[in-house]
Amino acid sequence: MKHYLDLFLVFFKIGAFTLGGGYAMVPLIEKEVVDNKGWLDKQEFIDSLALAQSSPGPIAVNTAVFVGYKSSGILGAICTTLGAILPSFIIILLIALFFRNIKDNIYVEKAFKAIRPAIVALIAAPIYNMSKSVGINKKTIFIPILVAVLISFAGITPIFFIIVAAIGGIVYGKMKEGK
Template sequence: MNLYLELFLCFAKIGAFTLGGGYAMVPLIEKEVVDNKGWLDKQEFIDSLALAQSAPGPIAVNTAVFVGYKSAGFLGAICTTLGAILPSFLIILIIALFFRDIKDNIYVEKSFKAIRPAIVALIATPLYRMGKNAGINKKNIIIPILVAVLIAFFNITPILFIVLAAIGGIVYGKVKEANK
């Protein structure tokens, strides 16, 4: 099959059957891209997630761009991006056409409430797996918790932590490189 079509269909399938947004798509993307297709290895996937999280925009789309570009260049990135966003766009468009008629339906409300715990699990699973694959242990978990508390309760801008993390990563990389 044409690689471009394969990239598009892979991400269209992921985009069509995932509820809960980008983080819920991460385990499906990993399964397809790393395990099934072999377009990226485990470390490249973790690196792509780090890039996807630091770039503006949804993590699933950013990851799709990275995978597509790595696999087939600029056209590959276009194919994966369209595959990732087109199903959601079409589904939301269809829902919007009928939502006014069904928004107060008790079964629709109950369905959305029933889906919420599953979505939390879909988001928690890749976060746990990414932490495990990145070598994060129990004592390293203190830093993100501390940052979350500082942002939530002391109104410190997240941009400060992004800049500090970037500087810290650069310094860490230089020190590690110098010690080789």
């Protein structure tokens, strides 16, 4: 029973104290799950993260499901998922109760603007670290940057890039199979 409580508390703590969404949670989840608790090894975590990214839904919740299931089955998945979801639910509920009173406050607006660059860094850091871990060629790092620029400034829909990446992955896999 203690292990299930530990699963819940680890993900509750991460969910409660991380700003920036799921991708900002990834390095904290990795540190806890791989380094501190040893529930998964590095490769299992990367594989779980890849599954979480390709599954519908928020990446942090999907990662919580995979980690919980891998370490303790269905009950573990339930504990980690509740741990990941409850802090956001509680915080959003509290914000909704008080937001009407503070939404036009200049200091609140400035605080949210000040947090934005830190959130970008929290998202960029795990992406960079994961690319090193899985051996992504440094020459290909321009691809996600180019895609982000094209989506932002050229108005190209992300769906186009998802389809191109899927087709490219299939072709690459077939070519690699043939060798």
